[in-house]
């Protein structure tokens with residue numbers, strides 16, 4: 001049985017006087033115990049919305065989210081810590097209280113994981129920070145240091161599901177590899193699941209067992225990491241992998257996707273990617289490819 | 303802009319130990335380096351925005367004036383006008399209670415003396431340039447109604463609003479996927495090539511560095527340990543730290559043979 005099951009999830013943002021934004025528009029995904037799933041996709045495609053829904057922070061419009069077989073219900077931030085799910089938010093200030101010393105905040109997490117003998121200083125050390133940083137407040141850190149503190153805070157509670165929303169985007173390459181591996185090891189060793197949202201495809205490749213690619217509210221491709229990386233099938237995944245800038249010193253600007261970034265308040269009909277797809281066919285404009293593991297009419301399962 | 307021997311300490315702790323960087327018209331100077339090495343502090347110092355308790359010495363010359371010695375009022379005029387900054391944390395660039403349209407146009411009307419309609423038109427155009435969908439409608443929304451990467455792009459639009467001559471961009475694409483990032487890098491490169499914008503681009507992403515930077519400096523512990531033309535620093539680095547950074551990237555020419563570490 002999967003640890004986390006997301007089934008045909010729809011999440012909408014409503015604000016007065018504005019069109020409804022269907023940020024997640026029918027997405028399905030599972031994460032098993034001990035598994036790392038990487039979630040990648042265009043900026044604004046609904047990754048954070050999906051993650052927040054799993055934590056019970058965004059109400060579910062349609063579909064279902066189950067954690068350890070139980071439906072996830074909306075919860076206050078406080079009680080959420082008791083559910084075994086921890087999230088490292090995209091904005092580190094959303095994970096940390098600006099007015100409290102980080103050592104105390106990590107200690108809160110440790111109290112959730114009753115019986116732990118680990119200290120806040122131990123956790124800081126694990127994420128690559130000096131032990132005596134426990135006395136500092138969040139604003140006294142650099143961007144990357146603050147992200148590490150947020151990770152230490154989440155790990156302290158020994159969650160059974162850890163969600164990292166761009167948790168290491170501010171770290172340099174060698175630190176990224178180190179902290180990403182740490183997150184993976186801690187999850188896998190303790191049998192927890194890790195849903196890892198990142199724009200950094202090389203880090204996802206390093207730690208994920210499976211990669212899910214999201215475009216405009218839908219998962220358009222999902223598969224084992226090596227398969228997706230070596231043989232991307234959805235045209236969006238192909239475009240994504242082609243746009244990774246190489247550190248070769250050549251000064252080559254990476255390729256942009258043609259066409260406009262779509263608006264989830266006003267999605268195109270048929271396949272959501274069709275206006276920007278180099279392989280577009282008639283069927284793509286008419287019918288949404290509602291199947292997996294590659295939601296593309298070129299890859300319809302037989 | 304010429305930064306010479308910049309030193310910053312906070313409560314007696316040395317954060318910058320003598321940093322020198324020169325920004326040229328139409329060129330991108332990339333600043334990479336270890337997390338916590340002082341990249342953000344360098345950018346903040348250039349705008350007189352250091353945190354409480356910080357002391358800066360050295361020289362930051364812009365238009366023959368040392369920005370470190372400028373009175374607060376004069377500095378305010380420079381900031382947001384001639385010299386603009388994209389902060390590492392988009393929350394610092396954007397006010398949570400004001401619509402993004404207001405935040406974009408306020409600067410323009412103040413610094414460029416534009417009328418209301420003109421300012422609005424320019425704001426919508428800028429939102430389109432940073433790839434915000436439905437720019438006309440987005441204009442009236444508040445920061446929290448956007449995704450993390452959208453907020454980052456809006457912060458870039460705010461920084462560009464007054465056509466600055468110098469842009470300090472602190473990790474401006476960390477929240478962007480690579481295709482949208484490609485668009486933003488093209489936009490920045492275009493502003494340098496066509497309008498002569500000078501950019502200090504702080505980024506830990508050496509792929510981004512390689513795509514747009516003309517010169518590259520690498521920081522460690524409050525010092526620049528290596529500096530030079532892009533192709534030199536990224537292909538034949540002299541400093542061991544730069545080499546170790548490049549070696550940790552599987553796509554780099556300096557990486558060890560294909561990684562079979564995990565399978």
Ligand SMILES: Nc1ncnc2c1ncn2[C@@H]1O[C@H](COP(=O)(O)OP(=O)(O)OP(=O)(O)O)[C@@H](O)[C@H]1O
Pocket residue numbers: 139140141142143144145170171312317335336337338339340341342343344353354390506
């Ligand atoms: N308000 C503060 N008080 C005391 N020390 C601070 C403060 N802000 C930052 N520092 C320290 O100054 C050093 C330099 O920080 P800075 O933010 O410039 O790093 P950075 O190179 O931008 O790192 P990153 O890549 O992680 O953003 C860090 O060691 C940090 O801990």
Ligand SMILES: Nc1ncnc2c1ncn2[C@@H]1O[C@H](COP(=O)(O)OP(=O)(O)OP(=O)(O)O)[C@@H](O)[C@H]1O
Pocket residue numbers: 013014015021023042043044045046047048049050090264446447448449450451452477478479
């Ligand atoms: N509170 C809100 N009210 C209205 N719209 C919202 C709200 N939060 C997010 N959105 C919209 O929902 C869509 C998805 O946002 P989300 O933050 O989930 O994207 P994301 O995939 O995490 O993007 P990024 O990679 O840039 O962080 C975006 O179009 C965004 O503008």
Ligand SMILES: [Mg+2]
Pocket residue numbers: 047048049090165449450451
């Ligand atoms: Mg997000």
Ligand SMILES: [Mg+2]
Pocket residue numbers: 142143144341342343390472
């Ligand atoms: Mg920084």
